[in-house]
Amino acid sequence: MSTATLEVAPEQSAVAHTTPAADRVRVGALLSEVKGPLTLAVLLYVVSSLASIVPLIGVVELTRTLLPMAWGQPVDADHAWLIAWIVAGALLVRAVAQFSALMITHLADADLGASLRTRIVDHLRVVPLGWFGTRSSGRVKKAAQDDVGTMHHLVAHSITDMTAAIVVPVATMAYLLVIEWRMALVALLPMVAAVILYAISLGGSMELYQRYDDSLAEINAATVEYARGIAVVKAFGQAGRAHARFADTCQRFITFFGQWMRKAGLSGVLMEIVSSPPVALAALTLTGVALVGSGVPFIDVLPGLVLGLGISAPVLALGFGFQELREAQEAANHVGELLGAAPMPEPAHPREPQGNDVDVENVTFSYNEGSLALDGVSLHLRPGTVTALVGASGSGKSSLARLVPRFYDPQAGAVTLGGVPVDHVAGDDLYQRVGFVFSDDYLLNASLRDNIALGRPEATLDEVRSAAAAAQIDERIGQLPRGYDSVLGTDAELSGGERQRVAIARALLADTPILILDEATAFADPDSEVAIQRALSELVRGRTLLVIAHRLYTIRQADQIAVLSGGRIVESGRHDDLLASDGEYARLWCATGSDEVAPTHIEGNQA
Numbered sequence: 001m002s003t004a005t006l007e008v009a010p011e012q013s014a015v016a017h018t019t020p021a022a023d024r025v026r027v028g029a030l031l032s033e034v035k036g037p038l039t040l041a042v043l044l045y046v047v048s049s050l051a052s053i054v055p056l057i058g059v060v061e062l063t064r065t066l067l068p069m070a071w072g073q074p075v076d077a078d079h080a081w082l083i084a085w086i087v088a089g090a091l092l093v094r095a096v097a098q099f100s101a102l103m104i105t106h107l108a109d110a111d112l113g114a115s116l117r118t119r120i121v122d123h124l125r126v127v128p129l130g131w132f133g134t135r136s137s138g139r140v141k142k143a144a145q146d147d148v149g150t151m152h153h154l155v156a157h158s159i160t161d162m163t164a165a166i167v168v169p170v171a172t173m174a175y176l177l178v179i180e181w182r183m184a185l186v187a188l189l190p191m192v193a194a195v196i197l198y199a200i201s202l203g204g205s206m207e208l209y210q211r212y213d214d215s216l217a218e219i220n221a222a223t224v225e226y227a228r229g230i231a232v233v234k235a236f237g238q239a240g241r242a243h244a245r246f247a248d249t250c251q252r253f254i255t256f257f258g259q260w261m262r263k264a265g266l267s268g269v270l271m272e273i274v275s276s277p278p279v280a281l282a283a284l285t286l287t288g289v290a291l292v293g294s295g296v297p298f299i300d301v302l303p304g305l306v307l308g309l310g311i312s313a314p315v316l317a318l319g320f321g322f323q324e325l326r327e328a329q330e331a332a333n334h335v336g337e338l339l340g341a342a343p344m345p346e347p348a349h350p351r352e353p354q355g356n357d358v359d360v361e362n363v364t365f366s367y368n369e370g371s372l373a374l375d376g377v378s379l380h381l382r383p384g385t386v387t388a389l390v391g392a393s394g395s396g397k398s399s400l401a402r403l404v405p406r407f408y409d410p411q412a413g414a415v416t417l418g419g420v421p422v423d424h425v426a427g428d429d430l431y432q433r434v435g436f437v438f439s440d441d442y443l444l445n446a447s448l449r450d451n452i453a454l455g456r457p458e459a460t461l462d463e464v465r466s467a468a469a470a471a472q473i474d475e476r477i478g479q480l481p482r483g484y485d486s487v488l489g490t491d492a493e494l495s496g497g498e499r500q501r502v503a504i505a506r507a508l509l510a511d512t513p514i515l516i517l518d519e520a521t522a523f524a525d526p527d528s529e530v531a532i533q534r535a536l537s538e539l540v541r542g543r544t545l546l547v548i549a550h551r552l553y554t555i556r557q558a559d560q561i562a563v564l565s566g567g568r569i570v571e572s573g574r575h576d577d578l579l580a581s582d583g584e585y586a587r588l589w590c591a592t593g594s595d596e597v598a599p600t601h602i603e604g605n606q607a
């Protein structure tokens with residue numbers, strides 16, 4: 001391995017993580033769609049590589065033809081011209097073949113990049129909404145951007161470079177063996193030595209590469225953590241400790257890298273030295289002189305001197321090629337992992353819900369094979385009523401709420417909408433009936449008008465404005481320099497509470513009969529609590545609302561309160577009845593709810 005190949009690898013491999021075996025994808029499988037153009041490019045590179053040797057052979061043959069001049073003998077001028085024309089022709093063929101091959105590989109790369117990105121984006125449309133968590137945007141960015149970029153180098157350059165690195169030495173060797181086999185063998189020696197040293201430096205390298213990737217990932221994570229948390233750690237007077245942790249991580253990497261260099265570096269440096277042109281030239285010159293001294297004609301030694309360098313020089317290119325192949329394999333694994341995410345099955349024969357009753361029937365759900373997030377839960381949401389889910393942190397409120405818009409499918413039991421299991425309702429139909437405002441609600445990098453009209457792109461500006469007015473955000477948008485045309489993040493920045501009101505305006509305009517709301521979201525910004533509360537009162541009117549309640553005082557008037565504990569509904573009823581029964585709700589109320597001064601609350605539709 002060359003020292004160059006040991007230099008800091010591209011960033012993308014630094015954040016690599018171990019891919020589950022099931023999701024590993026061979027690079028070849030990803031490249032299969034550009035197999036035709038790549039094969040053509042490789043063939044053209046074979047031609048170009050062979051053509052690149054011709055001028056060197058031409059020099060030898062020209063010398064052979066013109067050598068008689070040195071002794072004052074006539075030369076065959078026609079033959080000399082023929083060689084010159086063949087050399088010129090070969091140079092032309094080489095240029096055309098190389099240019100065509102590179103054109104083909106770059107076009108194939110563009111096709112492959114577009115196709116992989118399209119496959120990734122298409123696949124994101126069918127994965128369950130629950131797949132999109134905190135890590136998902138990073139994973140998608142890495143696969144669609146970094147990993148597809150890594151494939152670019154392989155497709156556009158490495159495959160052709162490696163073709164040349166194999167064809168040139170093999171063809172040169174064949175030619176030299178025919179002319180003077182001893183020069184051929186000496187020319188081969190540096191390559192053999194380089195390959196042995198490369199194998200030595202590769203010993204255990206897969207494990208070392210993995211450790212290298214892991215170490216870089218650790219440094220990346222430590223850097224991000226340090227940069228993100230610096231305000232907090234400084235405020236708590238712990239900047240020194242945080243820095244020390246970061247410095248420790250770097251030191252561990254330096255120690256590991258030093259050990260690796262000591263182990264693999266020496267053979268890497270030796271490999272570079274033995275495959276370098278001066279070493280090969282020295283060996284060939286000494287051999288040539290010895291052969292001429294023993295009576296071999298100089299003209300038979302000359303080809304070895306002129307072409308011998310071409311045998312060992314490509315070893316480095318092969319080393320780089322293998323390194324790039326390894327990185328492409330890593331990238332292919334990440335892309336495969338993303339494309340392997342199980343899609344949310346769409347019903348083959350969708351059914352139309354009859355009405356807007358939501359029934360959760362004896363549902364059991366877990367995120368993984370560990371503990372159950374929901375255990376035998378049943379709940380009925382009557383149209384036009386407000387149901388609140390309450391319970392301690394981790395009791396399963398969000399999990400239950402997210403089953404209705406099919407973020408996940410339960411392992412047992414069913415969630416039905418209008419009498420039809422939600423997994424039998426077409427996705428578009430489901431989202432026209434069920435809307436949600438969750439804490440991680442995302443506003444697009446688009447105009448406020450487009451953000452609000454997301455669910456109804458055909459809505460007029462007046463409709464958008466009246467939804468915004470009901471959500472108590474119209475006035476604030478009016479104050480922005482470009483009003484409803486303001487683009488978030490470019491023309492306008494909004495506070496957390498204001499963003500929430502935009503999300504509520506969006507839900508209002510989408511006008512779904514069923515709405516699921518994370519109340520913590522709605523009250524994220526205390527300053528705008530009253531404004532948001534007014535917006536919510538609009539939202540509730542005439543709709544079925546399922547609210548994940550964190551502040552009990554806000555849901556005292558709810559039509560139904562379901563109390564969750566350890567993934568089970570342990571109580572349900574209205575506020576007064578639940579208090580009277582002196583159970584879990586009464587305990588929660590005493591612990592939190594009754595202490596609050598309630599400026600506002602969500603009114604039940606039937607209250």
Ligand SMILES: Nc1ncnc2c1ncn2[C@@H]1O[C@H](COP(=O)(O)OP(=O)(O)OP(=O)(O)O)[C@@H](O)[C@H]1O
Nearest residue numbers: 133367368373391392393394395396397398399400
């Ligand atoms: N994406 C996830 N992957 C794995 N486990 C999860 C995931 N989300 C939640 N859980 C687990 O499922 C259980 C129920 O969590 P859930 O978020 O539904 O509770 P919650 O009552 O909404 O909590 P909180 O009030 O803190 O938001 C918890 O044990 C939680 O750790």
